[in-house]
Amino acid sequence: MNPPSQHHTRRKESAFARVLKARRGKRGALIPLLQQSQGIFGYLPEDALTRIARALSLSPAEVYGVATFYGQFRLFPAGRxxxxxxxxxxxxxxxxxxxxxxxxxxxxxxxxxxxxxxxxxxxxxxxxxxxxxxxxxxxxxxxxxxxxxxxxxxxxxxxx
Ligand code: FES
Structure with missing residues (x-):
């Protein structure tokens, strides 16, 4: 059996893949997608931002700009x-x-x-x-x- 942390990571990854797929191509879904992604990972990892940009056909800079503009988003893991x-x-x-x-x-x-x-x-x-x-x-x-x-x-x- 895998250690719980690996199991946890895999679950997060598949949840992220699901939300990404559900909103693929929908540019207007950027903010909800960022919210869902933060809900899954606890913050917005750089790799997730890149994949969101690709899924919505936006530039990484646009996605990063929105993620840093709103105070609700975190680009680093939260404290305990x-x-x-x-x-x-x-x-x-x-x-x-x-x-x-x-x-x-x-x-x-x-x-x-x-x-x-x-x-x-x-x-x-x-x-x-x-x-x-x-x-x-x-x-x-x-x-x-x-x-x-x-x-x-x-x-x-x-x-x-
Ligand atoms: S809980 Fe609704 S305004 Fe604070």
Whole structure:
């Protein structure tokens, strides 16, 4: 039997091949395809960008330009824990900015960046779909609702 990591890599590769095939030739599908690819790999590897460009008949520079323009895309692997702060309308009204500022200050990183020890990556998204809990943030798959800046250090402590 193959080690789990190889198995994992193969599964990611076949999932990527499937989404690439489904959207081949559809130039307008660039952003959804980048989103799906990041969902599969956790970031956008250079090789994936090249293959996306080929599948959509775009130049690698165009694809790279879009991938670097939007803050939601990462060109490097995320840290061990991914912090996602919602900046959708409801969370914005509920002071999401203060959540991001607090995390940024504690970890000394900007959105889209990873701490030097690779412990955390911070990202912003538009809506996590649980607006009644605003302001909302997630760490990996854990959802934290009605987050108060003062409670953030204790939350971060749970993730080593
Ligand atoms: S706006 Fe934040 S969860 Fe919807």
């Amino acid at each position: 824990h991914l912090i996602t702060v919602c900046h959708g309308t409801a969370c914005h009204v509920a002071s999401a900015e203060r959540i991001s500022e607090t995390i940024g200050r504690l970890l000394k990183i900007n959105p889209g960046a990873t701490t030097p020890d690779r412990r955390f990556t911070l990202q912003h998204v538009a809506c996590l779909g649980c607006c009644s809990l605003s302001p909302v943030m997630m760490i990996n798959a854990d959802v934290y609702g009605r987050v108060a800046p003062a409670g953030i250090p204790a939350i971060l402590e749970r993730y080593r």
